[in-house]
Amino acid sequence: MTNSQQRLSVSQIAESRLPCLAAALLLALVSPMYARQSPSGQSDPAIAQAAPRPLAGKLSLREAIAIALKNNVSVRVAGSQVDELSGTQVRRRSALEPRITSDAVAKIQDTNLRAIGFSFPGFEIPLTTGGFGTYDFRVFGRQSILDRQAYHSYQSSKRQLDAAKLTYQDMRDLVIRQAAGYYLDGQAAAAEVEAAEARVVTSRALEKLAQDQHTAGLATRVDVLRAQVQLQRDQQTLLVARESYQTALLVLQRFLGLQPGAPLELADRLEFRSFSAPEAEPALRAALEARADYRSLRAQREALVELSKASRARYLPTLSINGDYGPFGRNFGQMPAIGQIAGTVSFTLFDRDRSGEQREISSQLQRVDAQIADLERGIEQDLRKALLDLDSAAQQVAVTQAGVDLAANELKLSEDRFRSGVTDNIEVITAQSSLQNAQDDHISALARHADARMALARALGATEQIYENYLGSK
Numbered sequence: 001m002t003n004s005q006q007r008l009s010v011s012q013i014a015e016s017r018l019p020c021l022a023a024a025l026l027l028a029l030v031s032p033m034y035a036r037q038s039p040s041g042q043s044d045p046a047i048a049q050a051a052p053r054p055l056a057g058k059l060s061l062r063e064a065i066a067i068a069l070k071n072n073v074s075v076r077v078a079g080s081q082v083d084e085l086s087g088t089q090v091r092r093r094s095a096l097e098p099r100i101t102s103d104a105v106a107k108i109q110d111t112n113l114r115a116i117g118f119s120f121p122g123f124e125i126p127l128t129t130g131g132f133g134t135y136d137f138r139v140f141g142r143q144s145i146l147d148r149q150a151y152h153s154y155q156s157s158k159r160q161l162d163a164a165k166l167t168y169q170d171m172r173d174l175v176i177r178q179a180a181g182y183y184l185d186g187q188a189a190a191a192e193v194e195a196a197e198a199r200v201v202t203s204r205a206l207e208k209l210a211q212d213q214h215t216a217g218l219a220t221r222v223d224v225l226r227a228q229v230q231l232q233r234d235q236q237t238l239l240v241a242r243e244s245y246q247t248a249l250l251v252l253q254r255f256l257g258l259q260p261g262a263p264l265e266l267a268d269r270l271e272f273r274s275f276s277a278p279e280a281e282p283a284l285r286a287a288l289e290a291r292a293d294y295r296s297l298r299a300q301r302e303a304l305v306e307l308s309k310a311s312r313a314r315y316l317p318t319l320s321i322n323g324d325y326g327p328f329g330r331n332f333g334q335m336p337a338i339g340q341i342a343g344t345v346s347f348t349l350f351d352r353d354r355s356g357e358q359r360e361i362s363s364q365l366q367r368v369d370a371q372i373a374d375l376e377r378g379i380e381q382d383l384r385k386a387l388l389d390l391d392s393a394a395q396q397v398a399v400t401q402a403g404v405d406l407a408a409n410e411l412k413l414s415e416d417r418f419r420s421g422v423t424d425n426i427e428v429i430t431a432q433s434s435l436q437n438a439q440d441d442h443i444s445a446l447a448r449h450a451d452a453r454m455a456l457a458r459a460l461g462a463t464e465q466i467y468e469n470y471l472g473s474k
Contacts, residue, residue, distance in 0.1 A: 058267035061183050061471065064256060068179040069172055069464075071257025078164075078171040085164045089157040095150035098143045105136040135335060138326035146319040152310035159303035163296045170292035173463035180454040180467070182252045187270040188447040189245035195439045196238040203231040203432070206415065210425055218421040230429050237436075270446050272397050273471065275453055277390050280383065283460060287379050290461030294375055301368045308361045314354050317347040379459065386456035393449035400442035407435035 069075060111129045118125055144150065210227035213219035253260045288294060325339030411431035418425050457463050457470040 057263070058265045060267040061180060062468070063267075064183050064252065065176050065179045065467070067256045067258065068175050072175045072179075072255065073257070074171050075168075075175055078168040082161070082164045082168050085157070085161045089154070089161050092150070092154045092157040095147065096144055096154060098141060100142075101140045103136070103138050103140070105138075106133065107136070108133045132330065134328070134330055135332065136326065136328045137335075138324050138328075138339075140322075140324045142320060142322045144318065144320045146317070148313035148316050149310045149318075152306045152313055156303045156306035156310060159299050159306060163299035163303060166292045166296035166299060169464070170296060173292060173458060173461070176463045176467050177454055177458040179252075179255060181451065182248070182255050183266070183268075184270075184447055184450050184454075186245065186248040186252050186266050187268065187450070188443055189241065189248040190266055191270045191443045191446070192241040192440070193238070193245050195436075195443065196234065196241040199234045199432070199436060200231070200238050202411075203227070203234045206425070206428055206432075207231045209415070209419060213418065213421070219418070219424065223418075223425045226425055226429055230432060234432075270443065270450070272401075272446055272449065273453075275390065275470065277387055277456070278460075280387055283387075284380055284383055287383055287460045288376065291375075291379055292461060294372070294379060294461075297368060297372045297375060301365065301372065304361055304365050304368060308358070308365070311354055311357045311361060314351055315348050317345055320344050320346075382455070382459040386452055386459045389448065389452035390456060393445060393452050396445035397442070397449055400438065400445045403438040404435070404442050407431065407438040411435050 108131055109129075110131045112127065113125060113129060114127060207224075207227040207230075210219055210224045214221060214224050249264050249266075250260050253262065253264065258264075321341065321343050323339065323341040326337065327335035328338050329335030411428070411434075414423075414425075414427040414431040417423050418428050453470045454467065457467045460466065
């Protein structure tokens with residue numbers, strides 16, 4: 001790359017006028033620095049970080065989400081990326097702001113006069129000047145007046161910072177969705193434990209009933225064995241359910257950044273909570289405006305557009321003002337102040353790198369455009385699926401609840417028939433199995449409905465602001 005630079009003015013300033021001109025130069029260099037500061041004088045909010053801590057006692061879903069937003073590693077990593085790009089923005093802005101440096105030089109030199117062209121015919125001059133010392137204390141200043149490349153690079157960094165903040169918000173929204181999912185897994189596992197405990201109690205009562213009926217001569221030994229086998233099966237199911245529940249708690253604690261294995265109990269039970277779903281088309285338009293991941297991609301595209309402008313501006317001229325001022329002399333008693341002010345116009349004559357940079361940015365723009373289009377379809381798919389799941393799960397909850405009631409009645413009737421000696425306990429065992437299947441189906445339907453509500457909140461965007469509205473009411 002070859003640069004052609006033209007000096008507009010370089011002159012020795014008269015000693016009497018130097019202080020005034022230097023003061024004006026320094027004022028011109030420093031004043032833009034204060035003009036560009038934020039009116040509030042505040043930086044971006046720091047990302048809160050909370051160290052993992054053990055938690056004992058009951059934990060509600062709202063508390064779990066609050067802890068996840070503080071402790072989850074994905075949120076903390078996304079927050080550090082915001083801080084990183086904030087520093088990048090400051091660095092790129094510095095190219096548009098004044099740069100002031102200072103040098104203090106103490107120099108002893110001996111110059112060869114003949115080597116630098118001092119030669120007068122007929123006059124004999126010394127070969128060297130002899131050693132002499134000088135002192136130079138100088139302040140240098142530089143201010144860019146016109147630099148389109150630096151300006152567009154700075155604007156690109158602002159868009160990149162906006163994209164990082166939106167990515168950070170999207171990560172918080174995603175963590176809310178994931179925390180609700182893990183909490184829901186724990187709720188479903190707790191419901192399975194509760195149902196299994198109830199079945200063990202029922203099996204014990206029916207096993208005692210079989211023993212009593214056998215003693216009374218109204219049942220055979222086979223009936224007693226069937227009841228004992230069913231009790232053992234239900235006890236085994238209870239052990240598995242308890243292990244699954246503890247595993248779900250471990251997974252939840254790991255995701256929340258808590259100490260695994262600490263005593264923990266879920267405060268919210270798995271229950272049906274009614275919810276009015278929005279209309280699909282208005283909800284889709286709102287989702288495209290609210291989804292932080294979609295807005296982040298749009299901000300990334302704007303950043304690439306600014307980079308493309310910066311690349312095209314590499315051939316445009318730049319204008320800057322440079323100056324220096326300070327005392328200079330051979331001893332501290334006689335050091336008059338000297339200085340200079342210069343304006344510089346620079347422009348690039350040839351730069352092969354620019355064409356390659358344009359191709360890179362163009363390909364990046366194409367990639368982001370494809371991602372934006374795909375995400376639009378993905379958002380619509382997530383939204384419509386969440387609405388379908390919500391409606392279907394609500395119907396399943398009603399159907400499975402009816403199934404549980406019917407299976408419970410069947411078990412009661414079978415028990416009464418067995419107690420009366422009308423039949424053996426095969427009907428009772430069969431009714432117990434039917435009730436177990438109905439309870440499992442009902443728990444799954446409740447979990448799907450709760451998950452569909454949080455999936456809808458995620459699909460609509462701005463999850464952190466609206467998720468409490470989607471917890472539903474009893």
